[in-house]
Amino acid sequence: MSDPDDITVRTVQPPRPPQRARCDLTTHLGAIELPNPVLTASGCAAAGRELDRFFDVAELGAVVTKSIMLKARSGRPTPRMAETASGMLNSIGLQGPGIDAFLEHDLPYLRERGARAVVSIAGGSVAEYTELARRLRGAAGVSAIEVNISCPNVSNRGLVFARDPAAAAAVVTAVRRQSAPSVPVFAKLSPDVTDIVSIAHSCVAAGADGLSMINTLLGMALDLDTMRPVLAGVTGGLSGPAIKPVAVRCIWAVHAALPDVPIIGMGGVRSGLDALELVLAGASAVSVGTAIFGDPGAPLRIRHELETALVDRGFARFSDAVGYGHREQT
Amino acid sequence: MSDPDDITVRTVQPPRPPQRARCDLTTHLGAIELPNPVLTASGCAAAGRELDRFFDVAELGAVVTKSIMLKARSGRPTPRMAETASGMLNSIGLQGPGIDAFLEHDLPYLRERGARAVVSIAGGSVAEYTELARRLRGAAGVSAIEVNISCPNVSNRGLVFARDPAAAAAVVTAVRRQSAPSVPVFAKLSPDVTDIVSIAHSCVAAGADGLSMINTLLGMALDLDTMRPVLAGVTGGLSGPAIKPVAVRCIWAVHAALPDVPIIGMGGVRSGLDALELVLAGASAVSVGTAIFGDPGAPLRIRHELETALVDRGFARFSDAVGYGHREQT
Amino acid sequence: MAEGPLQVRGEVLATRRVGAYRHLTLVAPGIAARTRPGHFVALAVGGPDTALTLRRAFSIYQVSTQGVFGGTVELIFAVQGAGTAWLAAAASRTPVDVVGPLGKPFALPRDRVSATLVGGGYGSAPLFGLARSLRSRGCRVDVVLGAASADRLFGALEAKRVATTVEVTTDDGSAGTRGWVTDVLPAVMERAGTEVVYACGPMGMLRSISEVAAAAGVPAQCAVEESMACGIGVCMTCVLPVVGEDGLTRMVRSCVEGPVFLGDRVRWDALGTVPADAVGAPPMSDPDE
Amino acid sequence: MAEGPLQVRGEVLATRRVGAYRHLTLVAPGIAARTRPGHFVALAVGGPDTALTLRRAFSIYQVSTQGVFGGTVELIFAVQGAGTAWLAAAASRTPVDVVGPLGKPFALPRDRVSATLVGGGYGSAPLFGLARSLRSRGCRVDVVLGAASADRLFGALEAKRVATTVEVTTDDGSAGTRGWVTDVLPAVMERAGTEVVYACGPMGMLRSISEVAAAAGVPAQCAVEESMACGIGVCMTCVLPVVGEDGLTRMVRSCVEGPVFLGDRVRWDALGTVPADAVGAPPMSDPDE
Numbered sequence A, B: 001m002s003d004p005d006d007i008t009v010r011t012v013q014p015p016r017p018p019q020r021a022r023c024d025l026t027t028h029l030g031a032i033e034l035p036n037p038v039l040t041a042s043g044c045a046a047a048g049r050e051l052d053r054f055f056d057v058a059e060l061g062a063v064v065t066k067s068i069m070l071k072a073r074s075g076r077p078t079p080r081m082a083e084t085a086s087g088m089l090n091s092i093g094l095q096g097p098g099i100d101a102f103l104e105h106d107l108p109y110l111r112e113r114g115a116r117a118v119v120s121i122a123g124g125s126v127a128e129y130t131e132l133a134r135r136l137r138g139a140a141g142v143s144a145i146e147v148n149i150s151c152p153n154v155s156n157r158g159l160v161f162a163r164d165p166a167a168a169a170a171v172v173t174a175v176r177r178q179s180a181p182s183v184p185v186f187a188k189l190s191p192d193v194t195d196i197v198s199i200a201h202s203c204v205a206a207g208a209d210g211l212s213m214i215n216t217l218l219g220m221a222l223d224l225d226t227m228r229p230v231l232a233g234v235t236g237g238l239s240g241p242a243i244k245p246v247a248v249r250c251i252w253a254v255h256a257a258l259p260d261v262p263i264i265g266m267g268g269v270r271s272g273l274d275a276l277e278l279v280l281a282g283a284s285a286v287s288v289g290t291a292i293f294g295d296p297g298a299p300l301r302i303r304h305e306l307e308t309a310l311v312d313r314g315f316a317r318f319s320d321a322v323g324y325g326h327r328e329q330t
Numbered sequence C, D: 001m002a003e004g005p006l007q008v009r010g011e012v013l014a015t016r017r018v019g020a021y022r023h024l025t026l027v028a029p030g031i032a033a034r035t036r037p038g039h040f041v042a043l044a045v046g047g048p049d050t051a052l053t054l055r056r057a058f059s060i061y062q063v064s065t066q067g068v069f070g071g072t073v074e075l076i077f078a079v080q081g082a083g084t085a086w087l088a089a090a091a092s093r094t095p096v097d098v099v100g101p102l103g104k105p106f107a108l109p110r111d112r113v114s115a116t117l118v119g120g121g122y123g124s125a126p127l128f129g130l131a132r133s134l135r136s137r138g139c140r141v142d143v144v145l146g147a148a149s150a151d152r153l154f155g156a157l158e159a160k161r162v163a164t165t166v167e168v169t170t171d172d173g174s175a176g177t178r179g180w181v182t183d184v185l186p187a188v189m190e191r192a193g194t195e196v197v198y199a200c201g202p203m204g205m206l207r208s209i210s211e212v213a214a215a216a217g218v219p220a221q222c223a224v225e226e227s228m229a230c231g232i233g234v235c236m237t238c239v240l241p242v243v244g245e246d247g248l249t250r251m252v253r254s255c256v257e258g259p260v261f262l263g264d265r266v267r268w269d270a271l272g273t274v275p276a277d278a279v280g281a282p283p284m285s286d287p288d289e
């Protein structure tokens, strides 16, 4: 019988040498290659300038700019936001300077900084999206286009494009047709649909080079003092860690159905491990949105954390991790 | 000029006497009246017995029992849950003893305890729901029936009833026809649809006396060690505070469209103020689900907190607060 | 003795490190008096604005019904994730909502038998109170403790005080015999003339212990650890396949029908599955909740 | 002087009550040196497992660049909701991520002018540093402080040390003159020969002060408080309608283009709306984000 007093530690293994390995973070989104897969989410980083005060935005895979419309737009009245459990609601109403000012000030800024720009566009009609894409065609420094189709279609009783496969496809076809072949077009999907896979199919059939998901979930909050909606816009978009499980599910389902279509994943990513979760589900890049509000340094931190997480798990290449959660179990 | 040293407090108002007012918590759900509007959510309180060790379940408006199926059912393999930010995923797979055991053991227990039972039923076909309703018809102690239509329709490629207006209506019609007229039938809606209002309309047109919302959102999580889905069932239902904004939005939209249809609201309620938020949006009763896992005393606590919140806001009757958030602003 | 669980607003009295674990003492009035060996508590973690929604379950190591604090409950825990990290960092006086005692405790023998207690890692925590109860009934108690490494052994010295013999194993040989508890268990049982085995630890260990006990023809009472959302029997997350008196396998809740099960009743080979012969299996369809 | 905001991992040094408010001192290296009066900081609240996702903005009351702590930042705050409750309860040494200094500070006059500073509630906090800056430039400083009640006045005694005259009003008359700051402001301005007004407090108060200043023909620099999600200019939640140099109204971000605005530039009557003549208004459709 062994002596129970004999519990002094005998050193059994030498401490492991510190991890020095690195992981090739390069990722491909259709025709383009990005040095790493961590992006900002549209509407959560403006056009990069403000974040550049906290870290070098050229260190990111790309900056996805706030959805831009044809004309300047004032957005909705305030209050425009409400904090919710592990999330927030926003109802900004796509405030922005319009495509002209964007092309004059914002895009050149990112280019000068050496940052890659994924330009998000939004419109109220197929014609508006078409015109936006046409204007972007000549512009220097557009790495890719993300088409925000979570906008009401003015010609169909305000039904949001992203909730109607045909309308979504019409927008994608138009944008794809107008854009330079070297510039991939990503359609950004809404989770507020009965069957996101069928919308994904429609967009890809219409020529989308990739898909971004998820946009915010439609939500709402009431103010318990005024007993009225908190947001001036009544409903708003729910984002943040609260929605990550919905994002993972959407990415998983779409990647399973369309394994060759690159996905930019977003929804509740706040750490490198969150980013990895979306990647394992099938995302080829990950956008960081609401987390920036809580931590302006989040995108770059997440890039570093993701690299560490990949190295820890023995991935020499980021691309090997994309969709790895779907592998057959041995 | 006043002397800035003169900042000693002069008592200006006498402290208010403690609030002694009460609020009439009675609520009506179609043909039935409940003494108060706080219920348990189906699947989060079993059939009341376990909670009864913590508080008298007869003090609640009603106990909504775990969805019962025709036959005993083992449910899904474990792991069946994953904690998420301000929420959780579950994939229980409707484990239960089947309607016979339920009628023999569970319903009589609640009746003896003096508690009201809202019986939740679930099936894989219209025929199964029909048979469940028929079996309940004779049973004593059924205050209302909640029809969980978030089940795959085995005869339509597993498409969940709640996501298909026609299938949802077919189930509701069958259950309504089989049930005693004095027993209201509530259809429980899923938020995972493009247009919850149209599903609500279908269910009401099919005879639903009221609507329950929301069931869980479809979500998913990956385990970052195994790099595989956490849940044995791969996807699961997202519940808890994270989803409250979605619940409020759904209740708001359906109440706006169908103001006379009583709604049992649920989704992320953890406090009396959360309950009030759903009520102001249009709920005539509020079910407490996931909060019970964190706090077994939650339902009764929430009943008390809700009463206080109503009194504080000058409501003499709970029913005056239902949908109050929709009032025209003066 | 009062029965059934209470929900009380407790608070942290003290936390200290014990090897790789923490020893947490909670003031939790009323719970101590109801506790028997094998019971567990479920704690709310994270504080007022937390994003953590579910309770955390911990075996009760020991309780004290007396003292100025109106009753304390002690736990031994490993930091795993966010909830246990919060507990480990919680300062003295931090409020903690405690629900307990929960579950079915170890069944105590009516006769003076020879009992062998086997603990893996922090799984030894509930065995010391059990050992004292057994001793006070005149039972012989032998203890086997195993862990991955010396810092993950809990209570080897304390075991020596309550047990006739104590055997220690570690996977890496950093304390006691290198190997698993089941490497030494048959010899211990033979020497002690074991008539009942009590065990608490990882599922794999419990399975092996059940096999050793079955081979020796003695019952094994195993305290299992399944992932739990509520701990009180309402959520159905903590199930495992267990054979009932009628010979049928059911998915039973380890939080109310366990955590202590007879080793030969648990379908260890089928953990994480629903055996095809289980009552109500397989589901013909897979409804969402 | 170094420019632009920093993000630093600070920690709570001390919190104490001041009437209805808390006076919080944070160790936040580097921020002090960049701070000018009117700047604010945005704090992460709630700790590691928090459900609170957004930053909380607070005016900087005063800073210290020296000392053993490598620079401290002091705030005066009222407990409103979960975030401020957490801050109020945070023990000394609690880590707090601090971003700052943020926003456009008060513009200081080039000449020796007579400046009147008006603060409402905790809105007086940023005025003391401002008063010292103005005094060091040889300006005359008069202060008017208002609040709902005496316990919500902040800094009346301190004001006396930096100001030529100090006037106090409370809504309920529990200290100073019963009434609003604007009841006494015209008389103070006349007496002081005010050439510029600086104000910080609730929006309604700022509006009235702007009117009084406009009537007297002097500029009013108003530090506004709009609900903010990020505090750094990326989310567009904190907008209000402001008239630009070109005479056009735009919805501008108060976190980067403010919080200090000229009172006659802000469309106070249109707060919470998008004026029909604003650039890009009204939206023809209402897209979700």
Ligand SMILES: Cc1cc2nc3c(=O)[nH]c(=O)nc-3n(C[C@H](O)[C@H](O)[C@H](O)COP(=O)(O)OP(=O)(O)OC[C@H]3O[C@@H](n4cnc5c(N)ncnc54)[C@H](O)[C@@H]3O)c2cc1C
Residues within 6 Å of the ligand: B083, C040, C054, C055, C056, C057, C058, C059, C060, C075, C076, C077, C078, C079, C080, C081, C082, C083, C084, C085, C122, C123, C125, C224, C225, C226, C227, C228, C229, C259
């Ligand atoms: C009956 C019982 C007794 C236990 N006794 C002890 C003990 O004495 N000492 C000890 O250190 N641990 C014990 N555990 C395990 C302990 O509950 C988990 O380590 C703890 O819940 C992990 O929480 P976390 O937030 O750190 O980890 P996370 O992984 O963040 O937890 C996430 C969720 O999963 C659940 N969970 C995760 N791991 C487990 C697990 N192993 N068992 C049950 N639920 C889990 C948590 O409750 C929580 O809901 C016991 C578990 C059970 C069921």
Ligand SMILES: Cc1cc2nc3c(=O)[nH]c(=O)nc-3n(C[C@H](O)[C@H](O)[C@H](O)COP(=O)(O)OP(=O)(O)OC[C@H]3O[C@@H](n4cnc5c(N)ncnc54)[C@H](O)[C@@H]3O)c2cc1C
Residues within 6 Å of the ligand: A082, A083, D040, D054, D055, D056, D057, D058, D059, D060, D075, D076, D077, D078, D079, D080, D081, D082, D083, D084, D085, D122, D123, D125, D224, D225, D226, D227, D228, D229, D259
């Ligand atoms: C530039 C600026 C300076 C401020 N200075 C001070 C100060 O010196 N002292 C002080 O007590 N308060 C100040 N405030 C207000 C302070 O930010 C809020 O009281 C605080 O954010 C409330 O947080 P909470 O979690 O307690 O409340 P909650 O209501 O739970 O907050 C929920 C969300 O709303 C936002 N929010 C709520 N109220 C306000 C508000 N009034 N202004 C901005 N955001 C809000 C919070 O940031 C958070 O995102 C200032 C606000 C701004 C914009």
Ligand SMILES: Cc1cc2nc3c(=O)[nH]c(=O)nc-3n(C[C@H](O)[C@H](O)[C@H](O)COP(=O)(O)O)c2cc1C
Residues within 6 Å of the ligand: A041, A042, A043, A044, A066, A067, A090, A092, A094, A120, A148, A188, A214, A215, A216, A237, A238, A239, A240, A241, A243, A266, A267, A268, A269, A287, A288, A289, A290, A291, D235, D289
């Ligand atoms: C304040 C705010 C503004 C947003 N604006 C846009 C937008 O202009 N275009 C767009 O496609 N998505 C927009 N989004 C959605 C985000 O890009 C992202 O899809 C969503 O927030 C989920 O990611 P997150 O949880 O990381 O924020 C916005 C989100 C927030 C919170």
Ligand SMILES: Cc1cc2nc3c(=O)[nH]c(=O)nc-3n(C[C@H](O)[C@H](O)[C@H](O)COP(=O)(O)O)c2cc1C
Residues within 6 Å of the ligand: B041, B042, B043, B044, B066, B067, B090, B092, B094, B120, B148, B188, B214, B215, B216, B237, B238, B239, B240, B241, B243, B266, B267, B268, B269, B287, B288, B289, B290, B291, C235, C289
């Ligand atoms: C573990 C668990 C089991 C559930 N089982 C059922 C069920 O059997 N039938 C049903 O209609 N809803 C079921 N639900 C959904 C809840 O009744 C409720 O609609 C949902 O959880 C949202 O409310 P909550 O956020 O308060 O939990 C279940 C939820 C959970 C978390």
Ligand code: FES
Residues within 6 Å of the ligand: C227, C228, C229, C230, C231, C232, C233, C234, C235, C236, C237, C238, C239, C253, C254, C255, C256
């Ligand atoms: S943990 Fe909920 S039933 Fe066992």
Ligand code: FES
Residues within 6 Å of the ligand: D227, D228, D229, D230, D231, D232, D233, D234, D235, D236, D237, D238, D239, D253, D254, D255, D256
């Ligand atoms: S608070 Fe985000 S832009 Fe001002």
